Amino acid sequence: MSARLSGRLARLLNLVPYFIANPGISAAAASAELGVTSKQLMDDLNQLWMCGLPGYGPGDLIDLSFSEESIEVTFSAGIDRPLRLTSTEATALLVALRSIVEMPGMVDPTAAQGAMAKIESAAGAAAFAQSARSDADRSTHDPGPAVVEDPSAATVRHALARSHALRLVYYSASRDAMSERVVDPIRIVLVDNHSYLQAWCRNAEGVRLFRFDRIDVATELDEPARPPAAAVEQPAALELFSDDPALPLARLKISAPYVWVLDHYPMNQVSLEADGSVEATMRFATLEWMSRLILGFGAGITVLDPPELVASLQERANAALSAYQDLEAV
Template sequence: MPAERTTERLKRILVLVPWVIANPDATVEEVCERFAITREELVSDVDVLMMCGLPPFGPGDLIEAFIEEDHVQIGMADYLAKPPRLTRAEAIALLVMGRAVAALPGLEEAASLRSALGKLAGAVSPGEAERAAELADSVAVELGATGDDLLAELRHAVDEHVRLRIDYYSSGRDEMTTRDVDPLLLCASLGYWYLIALDHQSGEERTFRVDRIRGASQTGASFDPPAGFDPSRYIEGPFFTPSPRDLTVTLELDPAAAWIREVVPFENEKELPGGRYRIELRTPHFAWLVRLLLSAGEAASVVEPPELQEAVREAAARALARYER
């Protein structure tokens, strides 16, 4: 089972503490049932709480947390006695962005989102809600260039487990392919719609950018979603997941190419003297990376593999030859 994410655990602890303070007679079993955790996870949370507190973190500044006679005891934590709440600024920011997102075409959750925004608007003053509405009108959220009909077709295939045949342009390989896919999830990330699907051409779970799907048609076949598919992996975790067959690449970046760290999903990073970085990433092919490195010029260099070094040299030579004509 994958390790629990730190953010998820922190959210739980921030809610668990005020609940235990408000319910001092609750047993360990009741706390575990309330927060859907095991006894071992609760004990671990209590151990973490004992190391938390306020500056300067002396003995009198730390939270008292322990389990005694099958009850959780928490003290010295009055500042956490109430669940965390949004500030007015945070609430207004959510209203602005939420209304902009709710206006997106093809958003299946739009009705639920508008309902939640209505409740949030009721928690701020009428003037603040009106100001948020004005700001939302000036904010535009666009997710690639995707038609509503295609989104509807893909969403239907996901919901009804319908196998599709898609014509897909691969930017990395600079080629058009036709392949059968089992659509598993349609979601938005990094400014684009993406289809997560089992690709019958590779036999693996793949991510397809929807604005690069040139056509989609039903094959007449249906499928059963794989038992191990976890949508939260794409919604809560890193969006792109490397394949075991991917190639490992190591790059060194000068300060002028540090922007690459913001646009490339890398696995390891090492800071070097002079504001330089060495990053390690994995990719199924080099074509997109060659274009990226050419745009960075001499500020980015390939440490390994040699095949990528050669590909960059050849691409640079071709570009220079075209320029000199």
């Protein structure tokens, strides 16, 4: 609750200077730019109308003239410019932007780098005085070389923005083969440090995830995307992996005390043994992520297949045992 209230407070404090800079803007245009619904915007304006300077008499309150067609600030109560980022906030925002720029398809690198330059310029030298004290911090401030976006990632983003269908030439790691298919883009999601296109695959007639670094060629088609309504409403979460045959499938043996994991992870029960243990299957995105997940359950979950996942777990277990033995020898 406190996080929602603090988020709304920050939004309210920035609305007044925004509308001063954009007098007469319509509610529809403002809500689109601000990333909120028209209803939320009107609720915020009604709230602002009752705020102002201490004393809270009619002459001290923020005064607005607003409707769906036009919004204007007639008295700002001194809130004439947007909030400024602190040094910590500016640095955190820059680090986040640099991280997301490295994820294919998530943002337009040129736009993100322009935003970073504006943040650095607005924050000024004082915001980075502390970071300039060490080489490591100076490297954080260094913008480095420009990131060139992969042409396929740019095509996917452009098609998604225009609601156009795509033809993909895609490498399927589970089948070790290339395939060509027409898809209707839904959204871009980030899972385990990999960006994916979530789309309705017309070939498979189902929602599928396409990892950006496995898209060999993307061609935007001159036809509208038409994913089924149920597919668009489907949440962009790990359960999407459960029915995606393009992803590797793990076969697991789950001991009786750990069968509760079936309710928390996208697993399909295959059989129930006499001792209460369960055999189940689960789709996964990467060996690294799946290995970390399984190791967290210790002896409670045993991997039966695929061999590469078994080998990954054995390698990690041997490395941990070796490190433990090295500590005992000290």
